[in-house]
Amino acid sequence: xxxxxxxxxxxxxxxxxxxxxxxxxxxxxxxxxxxxxxxxxxxxxxxxxxxxxxxxxxxxxxxxxxxxxxxxxxxxxxxxxxxxxxxxxxxxxxxxxxxxxxxxxxxxxxxx
Amino acid sequence: xxxxxxxxxxxxxxxxxxxxxxxxxxxxxxxxxxxxxxxxxxxxxxxxxxxxxxxxxxxxxxxxxxxxxxxxxxxxxxxxxxxxxxxxxxxxxxxxxxxxxxxxxxxxxxxxx
Numbered sequence: 101x102x103x104x105x106x107x108x109x110x111x112x113x114x115x116x117x118x119x120x121x122x123x124x125x126x127x128x129x130x131x132x133x134x135x136x137x138x139x140x141x142x143x144x145x146x147x148x149x150x151x152x153x154x155x156x157x158x159x160x161x162x163x164x165x166x167x168x169x170x171x172x173x174x175x176x177x178x179x180x181x182x183x184x185x186x187x188x189x190x191x192x193x194x195x196x197x198x199x200x201x202x203x204x205x206x207x208x209x210x211x212x
Numbered sequence: 213x214x215x216x217x218x219x220x221x222x223x224x225x226x227x228x229x230x231x232x233x234x235x236x237x238x239x240x241x242x243x244x245x246x247x248x249x250x251x252x253x254x255x256x257x258x259x260x261x262x263x264x265x266x267x268x269x270x271x272x273x274x275x276x277x278x279x280x281x282x283x284x285x286x287x288x289x290x291x292x293x294x295x296x297x298x299x300x301x302x303x304x305x306x307x308x309x310x311x312x313x314x315x316x317x318x319x320x321x322x323x324x325x
Contacts, residue, residue, distance in 0.1 A: 106254075132312045143216075143302050143316035144255065189254050193312055197268045198243060200304075200314060202254030 102127055104192050106203025113210050119177040121206045123190035126171060131195035135164065135175045138187045138205075147188075148175070180210045214239055216305050216317035224323045225293050233288040233320045235303030243267070244286040245314060246278060247302040255302055261286055262308065290322075298324045 105124045113119045123133075132151060136144035150157045150164045150173065157164045163176040177184055190203040217236045225231050237244050243262045247255035257270035261280035275291040284305075290297055300321050304314040 134313070136316075141318075143218075143318045146313055146315060149313065191254075198245060198260055198262075198306055198312070198314065199257045199268055199270070200245075200247075200255075201257070205252070205254050 102194070102201055104190055104201050104203045106190050106206060108206060109204070110207045111209070113180045113208065115180065115182060115210055115212050117180050117210075119175075119180045119184065119208055119210070121175045121188050121190070121208070122172065123174065123192075123203050124170075124172045125192055127192075127194070128171075129195050130192040130201075132193040133164070133166065133173050134191050134193075134200070135162075136189045136191065136202075138189065144189060177208075180208075182210045182212050184208060185210050216303055216315055218301075218303050218317040218320050220320060221318070222321045222323075224325065227293055227295060227324055229293050230289065230291045231293060231322060233290075233301050233303075233322070235286045235288070235305075235317060237284045237286070237303075237305035238315050241305035241307045241315075242284050243306045243308055244280055244284065245304045245306070246286070246288045247304065247316075248272070249300040249302055249319070251299070258288070293324045295324050298322060 134149035135147045138144040161178045166173045191200045245260040246258040249255040259269040264280045280286045300319040304316045306314045
């Protein structure tokens with residue numbers, strides 16, 4: 101199975117709150133899991149990424165939590181700001197290629 | 213260091229026509245991947261080029277073809293355009309080796325009427 105399932109489809113958070121987006125996968129051959137942020141009319145921008153040998157990675161307000169046994173990973177945005185309002189995509193890479201398989205996206209709205 | 217650039221920004225074509233989209237990879241990157249992003253969906257992998265050779269292909273028909281040049285820039289060609297080809301076409305560059313990061317350009321918005 102070469103799918104990455106992402107939820108929720110949309111998310112509304114108050115300024116200062118925590119935004120949590122979840123992804124799940126089946127293929128254990130995935131070896132790299134990036135998150136991308138995309139604003140309307142722009143290309144996806146790499147936000148943060150993790151390898152399966154690490155359970156958590158933090159960069160500023162963004163944290164990836166990775167559960168290898170459950171085949172799930174999530175993005176946490178702490179102290180969410182209106183400027184974080186965008187669509188977020190999780191992705192996974194097969195260890196035999198540079199091909200990225202993307203989730204369906206989560207549209208985040210952070211209210212002032 | 214310049215990022216990934218794509219041209220044109222927008223394009224309108226008629227069904228049955230052919231189109232060529234262009235991408236310049238980020239400095240130091242020798243691998244280019246192309247993705248199609250339909251409205252409201254995640255990007256779908258079309259193919260990848262490494263050192264001027266196709267290095268993997270997604271589930272797209274042969275009318276989607278590409279080229280990579282010695283300077284690592286790339287073209288995506290689509291023949292016999294169909295209405296469903298309307299999408300944002302994204303180019304991503306990466307360097308071979310241990311780094312996995314792919315950096316995307318701003319995309320070309322193709323509308324087929």
